[in-house]
Every structure is written in C-alpha cells, then in structure tokens.
Amino acid sequence: MLGAGFISRFQESSNPVYNLPENVGAYSVRSTINRGKISFNSEYAYKYNDPDGGVTYNNYAPGNAIMSNMSYSPYGVLKALGESYSERGLGIIVEAHRVDNMDFRSARGVTGNELTLAYIPAITKQHTYTLAAFYPFSTQPMGELGFLGELNYNIKKKSALGGKYGALLTVNYSRVNALNGGNSVLTENESHTPIFFSVIGEDLYFRDFNMELKKKLSKKAKLTTSYVDMIYNKDVVQGKNVGKDIHARIGIVELNYKLKPKHTIRTELQYLSVDKDEKYDEDSGDWMMALVEYTFAPHWYFAVVDQYNGGYTDYEQVVHEAVHYLNISCGYSSGTNRFELGYGKKREGIFCVGGVCKNVPSSNGFTFGITSSF
Numbered sequence: 001m002l003g004a005g006f007i008s009r010f011q012e013s014s015n016p017v018y019n020l021p022e023n024v025g026a027y028s029v030r031s032t033i034n035r036g037k038i039s040f041n042s043e044y045a046y047k048y049n050d051p052d053g054g055v056t057y058n059n060y061a062p063g064n065a066i067m068s069n070m071s072y073s074p075y076g077v078l079k080a081l082g083e084s085y086s087e088r089g090l091g092i093i094v095e096a097h098r099v100d101n102m103d104f105r106s107a108r109g110v111t112g113n114e115l116t117l118a119y120i121p122a123i124t125k126q127h128t129y130t131l132a133a134f135y136p137f138s139t140q141p142m143g144e145l146g147f148l149g150e151l152n153y154n155i156k157k158k159s160a161l162g163g164k165y166g167a168l169l170t171v172n173y174s175r176v177n178a179l180n181g182g183n184s185v186l187t188e189n190e191s192h193t194p195i196f197f198s199v200i201g202e203d204l205y206f207r208d209f210n211m212e213l214k215k216k217l218s219k220k221a222k223l224t225t226s227y228v229d230m231i232y233n234k235d236v237v238q239g240k241n242v243g244k245d246i247h248a249r250i251g252i253v254e255l256n257y258k259l260k261p262k263h264t265i266r267t268e269l270q271y272l273s274v275d276k277d278e279k280y281d282e283d284s285g286d287w288m289m290a291l292v293e294y295t296f297a298p299h300w301y302f303a304v305v306d307q308y309n310g311g312y313t314d315y316e317q318v319v320h321e322a323v324h325y326l327n328i329s330c331g332y333s334s335g336t337n338r339f340e341l342g343y344g345k346k347r348e349g350i351f352c353v354g355g356v357c358k359n360v361p362s363s364n365g366f367t368f369g370i371t372s373s374f
Contacts, residue, residue, distance in 0.1 A: 001032040007117065009106055024050045026104060026118065042068040045118065047104050063101035063141075065120060070094050074154075091152035096145075097123050100179060103141040123148050124174040124208055127228070130307070131272040131289055132250050134349060135232040137176065137206040144205060146176040165216035172210050178203040204245065207231040220259075226252040247275040262298040267291065285312035285320070302330045307347060329367075336373040342366070 006027045013020040030043035047063040074089030097120075104118040120139040123146035127133045150172045155162035161169075210228040217223055228250040234240045250272045258264050268291040286309070293303040304327075311322040327344030348362040 003030045004028065009104075009117065011107060018051065020051055020108070021049055024048055024104075037074060038070065038072050040068075040070045042066075045102065047102060047118070050104065051108075061101050063104070065097065065099045065102045065118075067097040067123075068095070069148075089154040091150075091154075093148070093150040093152075095123055095148040098145050098179075099139060099141055100143050101141075123176065124206060125150075125172050125210065127210075129226065129250075129252050129254075129268070129270060130291075130305075131270040131287055132210075132226070132228045132230075132252065134272065134287070135230060135234075135237075135246060135248060137208075137232070137237060140176075140205060140236065143179040144176050145179055146174065148172070148174040163215065163217075165218075167213060167215040170212045170214075172212075173208070175207045176205040178205060203233070203236070204231060205233045205236050220257055222256045224252075224254040224256075226250075226254075228252075249273050262296060264295045264298075266293045266295070268293075285309045285322075299333050300330070301333075304328050309347075338369075338371040340367075340369045340371075342368075 004027065006025065008023055008025045010023050013022050024047070026045065026047040028043060028045035031041070033040045043066070045065045049060060049062050051060050070093075072090075072092045074091065099120055102118055102120060104116070106115045106117055118141070120141055122137050122139050124137045125148070127136070150170065153169045155167040155169060157164060157166040159166075161167055208228065208230045210226065210230075212224065212226045215223050228248075230246075230248045230250070232246040232248065234246055235243070250270065252271075253269045254266065256264060256266045268289065270287075270289040272287040272289075274286070288308045288310075289305065291303065291305040293301060295301040306327075307325040309323050309325075312320050325345045325347050327342055327346055329340060329342030329344075331338060331340035333339075343366050345364045346360055346362065346367075348360070
C-alpha cells in the first residue's frame with residue numbers, strides 16, 4: 001500500500017523587518033508492506049521554509065521527519081495479540097524515527113498545543129497505569145532521534161511459568177535523544193545541518209524499560225504484574241527548571257476477578273519511587289496507589305482510588321507533609337458515550353480510572369464529565 005499527502009498554509013505577512021513566506025507547503029509519502037507474519041511501515045514528511053520564533057523569526061530552515069517500524073507476529077500481521085495464551089509465539093516490534101524542525105502550525109507565533117497541523121506520535125510506550133503515566137513523553141518537534149523495541153512472548157500452557165492457562169510476557173525498551181549538531185537559533189543566511197544519526201554524547205530526553213506479565217489464574221481470575229524503570233528530562237518535556245533528569249521506578253499489580261457474568265471487580269496496587277535529589281522538589285516524594293473498581297450490568301462501574309505521597313523536603317528546606325488523594329467515582333458507558341460523576345481530591349497530572357486516562361488539574365470537590373467519540 002502506498003500513500004501521499006500535501007498541505008499548504010497561506011498567511012499574509014506585513015512584517016517590516018523579515019521577509020516571511022506567505023505560502024508554506026508540506027508533503028508526505030508513506031508505504032506499508034505486509035508479507036505473511038511480517039509488516040513494514042515507513043513514512044517521510046518534508047516541510048518547506050517556515051520561519052518560527054514568534055517575534056524574532058530566528059529559524060529559516062526547512063523541516064523533515066522520517067519514521068519506520070517493522071513487526072513480526074506468529075499469528076500474522078492482521079491478528080492482534082488477544083487474551084488467549086494457549087499457543088506459543090514470539091512477537092517483535094522495532095521502530096525508529098527522526099524529527100527535525102517539524103513544528104508546523106496554521107498560524108505563526110503560537111506556542112504550546114495551539115493550532116498544530118502536523119501530528120507526530122510519540123515513539124515511546126503510552127502507559128495507562130496512573131503512576132506509570134506520571135511522566136508521559138511527548139515528541140519534541142524541533143529535533144529528536146528515538147528508538148523502540150518490544151518483545152511479546154506467549155508462554156504455552158502447562159509450562160512452569162504458563163501454568164494451566166498460559167501467560168503473556170511483554171518486554172519494552174525505548175530511548176529518545178537530542179539530535180547531534182542541531183541549531184535552533186539561526187539567521188536567514190545560516191544553515192541547519194544536524195548529523196542524521198548520532199546519539200552518543202547527546203542530551204537524553206527520555207528512556208523507558210518496562211516488563212509486563214499477564215497470567216490467567218483461573219476461569220474467573222486474571223493477574224497482571226508490571227515493572228517500569230524510567231528516566232525523564234522534565235526540563236525539555238515540560239519546560240521546567242529541574243536541573244537534573246528524574247529517575248523513576250514503578251511496580252504495579254492488577255487483579256481482575258469475575259464474580260458472575262457481567263460483574264467484575266478489579267484491584268490495583270502501584271508504587272513509585274524516584275532517586276532523591278534536592279533539585280526535584282515535588283518529584284522527590286514516593287507515591288503509592290490503591291484502586292478498587294466494580295463493573296456491573298456491564299455498563300456501570302463504581303471505583304474508589306487513593307493516591308498517597310509520602311512527603312518530601314524541597315531545596316529551600318521546606319517540609320511538605322504526606323498527603324492522601326482519595327477519590328470516589330461512578331460512571332455509565334453506552335457505545336461511544338461515557339458519563340462520570342466523582343468526588344474527592346485529585347493531584348494535577350494524568351489520572352486513569354475505568355480504563356480511560358486524561359490530564360486533569362488539581363481539584364477538591366465534585367466532578368462531572370461526559371466523553372463521546374464520533
């Protein structure tokens with residue numbers, strides 16, 4: 001399968017100092033090759049000269065991005081890994097991408113998440129467990145080089161680790177570095193020529209090693225255990241002045257138990273620890289989380305979750321006491337619609353319940369939300 005696309009942004013310019021292009025075009029070409037148990041996908045995108053920088057317009061370079069991934073599945077590329085682990089099988093995913101100066105928007109001078117035209121998905125694993133999602137990575141469109149490798153192994157039934165029902169082991173590793181030789185502060189006559197592939201000695205943006213084991217214990221019970229070892233450059237990803245990478249380690253245990261048809265109770269226990277450093281401030285306290293969720297009918301659910309921070313002392317020697325973030329919620333799902341009512345205290349950041357994760361502000365009180373997909 002082959003595909004291509006083109007987009008052009010037109011915006012008049014009356015800038016008395018800079019000669020800004022009013023038409024900025026971008027194109028992409030992509031391909032997918034499926035053969036038996038192997039699938040190969042690749043895409044290349046190019047953006048013509050698009051000065052950015054808001055007031056100074058200090059980058060007169062074009063942009064480009066390239067992505068490639070290859071996967072192997074014993075079930076064939078059209079059959080995803082499911083909940084049955086009765087057969088042996090090894091699945092492998094390898095992916096790489098390189099992004100350089102691809103911040104493309106429908107108007108000049110905007111920042112943050114405003115008016116983006118080009119979506120570049122993160123090459124790293126998107127965690128759905130709450131504590132593992134504390135430090136989510138987002139693609140740095142001005143320049144990054146990323147790699148990912150994932151191994152899925154279906155452990156056969158009646159083996160020492162697989163037991164009666166078998167098990168699924170997943171090992172994932174991803175790493176994202178700055179581009180070598182890049183320069184985002186340019187004049188109109190300067191060139192922008194970072195080295196194509198080089199990570200040695202370059203700033204580390206993100207590194208994630210994680211393992212997950214899913215095992216069916218009985219006809220009614222399923223167990224999931226996970227371990228995540230993560231390094232996170234908060235200065236780059238969130239624009240904070242932490243001054244040192246955050247090194248977090250997270251352990252997770254989840255148990256699903258079917259009480260009867262259409263009635264399931266799910267429990268989670270999570271623990272997060274970071275390397276202690278006086279520069280971390282709010283990232284210096286360890287976290288624990290417990291969740292109990294009851295799904296019934298099967299459209300309704302009721303959940304109780306408590307996130308606990310053990311407290312910390314910041315760089316100004318101010319002691320921050322331990323705190324509980326207790327929340328109670330219930331919801332109803334029908335088709336692509338979801339209604340949720342909750343009460344309690346929530347920390348700012350990623351919050352996951354009922355299999356749905358979202359970014360929420362700090363709050364204490366009642367919340368009501370409606371989510372629809374169409």
